[in-house]
Amino acid sequence: MTLGGDELARPTKQGVDYFPLDVHMDDKIKFVEIKYKLEGFAIVVKLMQRIYSQGYWCTWTDDELLLFSDEIKADMELVSDVVAECLERGFFNKKLYEDYNILTSNGIQKRYKEIVRRRKDVNMIEEYLLIDGNWGVNDDINPTSSRQDDDKSTQSKVNKTKEDNKERSKLKFGTHHLKLSELLFKEIRKNNASAKEPNLEDWANTFRLMMERDKRNGKDIQDVILFSQSHEFWHMNILSADKLRKQFDRLYMEMNKSNGSRTEKGSRKVADF
DSSP states (O other): OOOOHHHHOOOOOOSOSOOOOOSSOOHHHHHHHHHHHHHHHHHHHHHHHHHHHHSSOEEOOHHHHHHHHHHHTOOHHHHHHHHHHHHHHTSSOHHHHHHHSEEOOHHHHHHHHHHTTTOSOOOOOGGGOOSOSOOOOOOSSSHHHHHHHHHHHHHHHHHHHHHHHHHHHTTSSOHHHHHHHHHHHHHHHHHOTTOOOOOHHHHHHHHHHHHHTSOOOHHHHHHHHHHHHHSTTGGGTOOSHHHHHHTHHHHHHHHHHSTTOHHHHHOOOOSOO
16 A cells, blocks of 8 residues: 555654753752652653653643653652642743643743754744744755745744634633632622722633632532631632632631531522532
8 A cells, every 4th residue: 555645744753852951950949859859859850851752841630640650650649749849839830730731831941942943843832832932943955935934834833723722722611610700709899899800711710720620619619709708807818719729628617617507508509510
């Protein structure tokens, strides 16, 4: 059987075969090493290998955690703790992790860009980028025309990726997440009529993370919102979805301890969870 060009075409390699490891490590890694000793340091290096083998980012979900831990023969809880420390210290970008479940950083992208600077075809996902500039060049005989063609090709890929990610971004949260955002803001407004309206979609995404990543029950979130905004102390401190997420465990315990079961007395159905 004869194969045509399309059948023989292979995806362009995006990973690299090496990456620089600085002799003098940054303080972010020092904290990891202090807390988790050499095993923690080794986990970070293995994570860097995983990222650079794929490009300038890698997906990080519960499944990835399980596979990675098994691959390097490390305790899964330890790996999870090390990644959490790296995110808190800024070694990995926390916002991109929370929004897209990926691990990357400004430094990783700068080093990757330098390594692939002579490649003709480098795929970029605009939403994942933390640094500016075009990545990769074309070194054909006619550099001027080739560079123009490459720029057009790269721009086309970026535009397509941007459109794809716009569609995906619409699915980052559901109607029930948005209703929780609206409920929280409505309750805040009861205590402060001049409260400035936030980005409710950002709040909705936080509620999505609470339900998907923190495994919070939607009904419990609803009840905690109502409890927090009727509480003498908490209504002045829980003024965003992020704050609610951070204090959720404490709020939930206080709610259950409050007399008269605030959950049953004050809950109102917002959405089906």
